[in-house]
Amino acid sequence: MDFIVFTPIPSFFGFVAFLALLALDIRRRRLALASILRLPVLAIFDLLPPALTAGVVAALIATCYPEASDRGVLPLRSPSTLGVVLCLAFFPVVWTEGRKQIQFQRPFGLLFAEWLVFAGAARILLLVVFHHPGDAQISRSVLFALPSILAGGALIAAVVPQFIKKYEGLRILERVARDEQTTQPEYTAATAECPQPGLWRMLDSQTTEVEVLDFLKTLVTTVKPKLVVETGTFLGHGTVKLAEGLKENGFGKVITIEFDPAIRARAEERFKACGLAPWIESRLESSLETNIEGMIDLLYSDSHLANREAEIRRLLPQLDPRGLLVIHDASSHFKIVRETALRLEEEGLISAVLLSTPRGVVVAQRREGRH
Ligand SMILES: C[S@@+](CC[C@H](N)C(=O)[O-])C[C@H]1O[C@@H](n2cnc3c(N)ncnc32)[C@H](O)[C@@H]1O
Structure with missing residues (x-):
């Protein structure tokens, strides 16, 4: 040969x-x-x-x-x-x-x-x-x-x-312990509503996209909420942006809820390191069991996809009628969340706008808030 x-x-x-x-x-x-x-x-x-x-x-x-x-x-x-x-x-x-x-x-x-x-x-x-x-x-x-x-x-x-x-979030946690996080192109594939996801940036596949993180801060400085609730803390990037907005406003608090102890511990390190801990109440519990006192002005729903419908239905009655519900991962990639938002709208509970970002964001308010 x-x-x-x-x-x-x-x-x-x-x-x-x-x-x-x-x-x-x-x-x-x-x-x-x-x-x-x-x-x-x-x-x-x-x-x-x-x-x-x-x-x-x-x-x-x-x-x-x-x-x-x-x-x-x-x-x-x-x-x-x-x-x-x-x-x-x-x-x-x-x-x-x-x-x-x-x-x-x-x-x-x-x-x-x-x-x-x-x-x-x-x-x-x-x-x-x-x-x-x-x-x-x-x-x-x-x-x-x-x-x-x-x-x-x-x-x-x-x-x-x-x-x-192993849950993907824990794998990211292990990697973050070794390497600094850097921005990279968004990982999701194109959808009909978002044909060029590569225009967006991300830190990792669990953390909210970089542009949407900025949007969260802008929402806080725009609508001036007193009480913000975030379900799913993960590494705390979303919480930090929400807290930055509160700090700029000069008032308010964000309650962030995470049920994994290792993940929550990492997020708490971030809150202390960035000096925003006084604006944040970090809870180690499930969003499906949490009890929030008073009315919520901004609810950011970002836990596991399968928990979304139950957690939103649980917390929606406490959303101030003038407040905002923001649901992450509502693109057609994540049908379970998108369909939840559309179902809540069909039931007359919310009015929703679907933002065409790579992973999808729904911005909604309770129907009774539309006077
Ligand atoms: C997509 S990540 C959250 C990303 C984060 N909000 C951000 O902006 O970067 C989802 C997180 O929710 C947590 N989680 C999932 N279901 C939960 C629940 N029912 N209650 C509390 N935490 C939950 C997971 O452990 C994970 O850390």
């Missing part, structure tokens, strides 16, 4: 391409060199697949080049050419997976595991296409390909199930 062996010149090109892609990937992940060393080993391995794939492509092209330039044509029936085609077809997959890993807190090691499976499968495909009966390369190829596929499969089996079991 005409097997691929990298001589020094293709190896050099491969190495340069590997380093270039590695640097590019590190840059798009906004990783400082010092923080890379603090990453778990599997997360460091996840930086390798795009760089390795680019390195192999460059080395293969450099391998084909002398023959192609001598003959004046690309050798179509050669392992190098097929290798380039396979790597180029696989590259967008690893590159996109890398982006998803940043946005969705995918399990560490998954990308590297997928690459191991790809590398093994590609080697077997080359063998099937190019081997000649009795070829001595067969056993060497199989010796490389099988362990690669098995190692990739074993890694996937080890990391994926325990990842799926």
Whole structure:
């Protein structure tokens, strides 16, 4: 078999391409060199697949080049050419997976595991296409390909199930403990009502979009609420914006409700650090059991999707008729919340405006407030 062996010149090109892609990937992940060393080993391995794939492509092209330039044509029936085609077809997959890993807190090691499976499968495909009966390369190829596929499969089996079991918010919490949060393009896919979600920014997939956070503060400075209630504190970014508005107004309080102790503890650290704790009452309880004294002027509903209808129905009677109900995650991605808002409107309880943001926001008021 005409097997691929990298001589020094293709190896050099491969190495340069590997380093270039590695640097590019590190840059798009906004990783400082010092923080890379603090990453778990599997997360460091996840930086390798795009760089390795680019390195192999460059080395293969450099391998084909002398023959192609001598003959004046690309050798179509050669392992190098097929290798380039396979790597180029696989590259967008690893590159996109890398982006998803940043946005969705995918399990560490998954990308590297997928690459191991790809590398093994590609080697077997080359063998099937190019081997000649009795070829001595067969056993060497199989010796490389099988362990690669098995190692990739074993890694996937080890990391994926325990990842799926954990609530996404807790995964973000773990990551935030290690890395600073930075803004990145919004993660949700386009919807009919919001065809360009990439125009918005987010810190993570659980925290309210950056622009909507600013909108929350503006709502507070615009309608001057005395009592604001937020269901679902998470890392406290929404609470902080609401509290910033209250501080600017010079009066009021935000009660924020979170039922996960670890998440709530992290949010409390943020409240103390930003000096807004006096404007915030942070409760460790469920929105479905909380008791609020007095009337609410602004209710921001942002807990788990499945809890929304029950929590809104529970708190709506306490919403001042001149007050505002803001429901997050009401886009057509999150039908359960959108349908709740539309149902409450059909029942004559609220009048709603659906803002076309990536995750969707409903701004509503009680019907009896419309005089
Ligand atoms: C989408 S995040 C909230 C994001 C936050 N409001 C912000 O603006 O960044 C949802 C949070 O609600 C919490 N949660 C979910 N259901 C809840 C409930 N019924 N009561 C209290 N907290 C809840 C989850 O633990 C999670 O931290």
